[in-house]
Structures are given as C-alpha cells and as structure tokens.
Amino acid sequence: MISLGPYAGFIVSSYAVVAVVVALLIFWVMLDYRRQKARLRDLERAGVTRRSRSGGSEAP
Template sequence: MTMSLGPYASFIVTSYLAAAIVVIILIAWVIIDYRSQTQRLRALEESGIVRRSGRSATDMR
C-alpha cells in the first residue's frame, strides 16, 4: 500500500518530523524538570524544611 502525497510530500513529511521532534523534546524536558524538582524537594526536606501541605491543620497553629 503506497500513499501518494503529491508535490508537497517533502513539506508534509518534514512538518510531521518537526512536530514529532518538538513533542519528544517537550516530553524529555518535563521528565528532566520533574527529576530536578523532586531532587530539590528531597534536599530541602533533608535540611529540615518541610512542605506546608505535608502538615495537618493542627500543626500549623
């Protein structure tokens, strides 16, 4: 089964490849940022700083 894209085939293929590359880069960026943020949070918690959302309402008084 072959698909004829006509005279704009190179533009269509290039556009889809560019979009796929951008999506892959964004996914990688989110993964890297998530790991960085969890590492920073872990370092803060180890130094004694805790999240307010981690405490109960009675601890905040």
C-alpha cells in the same frame, strides 16, 4: 505505503517538526519534574519541612 505526491518533503518535514517540538515539550516537562523532585528530597533530607506538616520545632 501511501504516496505523498511531488511535495512529500514538505508534508514529511511538517509532521517531523510537530513531532520534534512535542517530544521536546514532553522531555522538558519530565526533566523539570525530576529536577524539582530531587531538590525537594535534598531539602527534606536537610531537615527543612513545611510548617503545615510538622507542628513546629523542626530546626536542625
């Protein structure tokens, strides 16, 4: 194991802060993706589709 000298706490905590923030960012992006996907699926199940994909007359 490498020795970090007398200020090991500061070094470890700065790396820890970076790791936590990056993990939060990744988690947030993935959670957001799941949520949007789910909402899109719900809307499609409800029969709402984009006009560009189906040529009109998609009213339920």
